[in-house]
Amino acid sequence: MIRTGGVQQIARGLCQIMGREISKGNFNTNISQMTPRGTLQLPWSSINSVRTMAVLPWPFSFQPRDFSLPNSSWGSDMRRLYEHYNSQCEVETDDGEKKWGVWRRLPSYNRSLKYATGGVYLSKIIQSKARLFTRNIREQGAGFEYVVFVNKQEQKCVCVFQAGHLLEGPPGHVHGGAIATMIDTVTGTHATYLSGPVMTANLNINYRSPISLGSTVLLTCSLDKKEGRKTFVSCQVTNTDSSKLHTEATGLFLSITMGHLLGG
Numbered sequence: 001m002i003r004t005g006g007v008q009q010i011a012r013g014l015c016q017i018m019g020r021e022i023s024k025g026n027f028n029t030n031i032s033q034m035t036p037r038g039t040l041q042l043p044w045s046s047i048n049s050v051r052t053m054a055v056l057p058w059p060f061s062f063q064p065r066d067f068s069l070p071n072s073s074w075g076s077d078m079r080r081l082y083e084h085y086n087s088q089c090e091v092e093t094d095d096g097e098k099k100w101g102v103w104r105r106l107p108s109y110n111r112s113l114k115y116a117t118g119g120v121y122l123s124k125i126i127q128s129k130a131r132l133f134t135r136n137i138r139e140q141g142a143g144f145e146y147v148v149f150v151n152k153q154e155q156k157c158v159c160v161f162q163a164g165h166l167l168e169g170p171p172g173h174v175h176g177g178a179i180a181t182m183i184d185t186v187t188g189t190h191a192t193y194l195s196g197p198v199m200t201a202n203l204n205i206n207y208r209s210p211i212s213l214g215s216t217v218l219l220t221c222s223l224d225k226k227e228g229r230k231t232f233v234s235c236q237v238t239n240t241d242s243s244k245l246h247t248e249a250t251g252l253f254l255s256i257t258m259g260h261l262l263g264g
């Protein structure tokens with residue numbers, strides 16, 4: 001149920017972007033409802049008093065850049081693994097129809113919900129400058145280059161991650177905080193995919209072997225269990241053929257309402 005004015009504002013804002021209207025009702029999106037073209041199928045059937053609701057564009061900004069698509073900074077490992085999973089995202093049936101495959105590539109933008117106020121600190125001026133932490137470095141290849149694919153059947157996801165030169169920790173190697181950031185991002189995205197909006201409550205990380213700066217690694221996440229509002233996810237960071245373990249982690253994610261994000 002919509003509980004706060006802020007949530008209603010978001011719902012209205014999203015609908016206004018799309019030139020549609022909503023008066024009241026539920027607003028609980030799940031990124032598993034994204035369609036092949038990166039649009040989002042909102043659960044409009046659960047919204048009362050809604051006029052013409054159908055498939056709406058992903059509610060970030062107008063024609064946002066999708067950072068999960070290949071760019072010229074991607075090395076051969078990054079491209080090869082992207083192709084490996086991307087080729088399994090869509091399959092062609094005997095009668096030539098395109099259908100989802102076992103994997104889905106999740107689009108990635110530099111701003112999540114545009115209308116989140118973030119409480120009193122995120123003024124309208126600051127809000128317009130807010131950016132997703134992992135997507136805030138303009139230079140391609142300098143920071144976090146990554147793409148996430150999810151496999152709903154197996155309730156797992158993989159992230160292909162190429163660590164840029166601005167992520168240095170120990171000389172020539174990736175900073176532990178940058179690795180933790182990627183683990184939080186990918187496990188959090190996976191938990192959101194499985195359970196809807198969540199926040200990280202607990203993250204345990206063991207660093208087993210350093211990651212060379214500029215190299216590409218795989219983050220593989222799987223669902224351990226779901227208990228009420230709790231989603232438990234584990235994650236392994238390995239080299240590209242999974243023969244070497246770099247990092248392993250477990251995370252607890254708690255389902256939240258949109259009001260929790262808005263401070264409402």
Ligand SMILES: CCCCCCCCCCCCCCCC(=O)SCCNC(=O)CCNC(=O)[C@H](O)C(C)(C)COP(=O)(O)OP(=O)(O)OC[C@H]1O[C@@H](n2cnc3c(N)ncnc32)[C@H](O)[C@@H]1OP(=O)(O)O
Nearest residue numbers: 031112184185188189192197198199200201202252254256
């Ligand atoms: C949204 C739309 C998405 C759109 C798609 C966009 C995709 C774009 C990708 C970006 C992906 C980035 C992903 C980053 C994700 C973050 O980094 S989130 C930021 C870091 N996390 C935070 O700031 C969270 C801060 N903490 C909190 O807000 C609150 O503590 C929480 C986590 C919401 C929980 O509070 P609460 O809801 O009041 O829950 P509470 O009643 O305290 O506890 C409920 C249960 O959980 C247990 N629990 C709570 N905390 C813990 C804990 N730390 N350890 C163990 N148990 C715990 C309690 O013991 C309790 O258990 P039971 O007694 O029920 O068995």
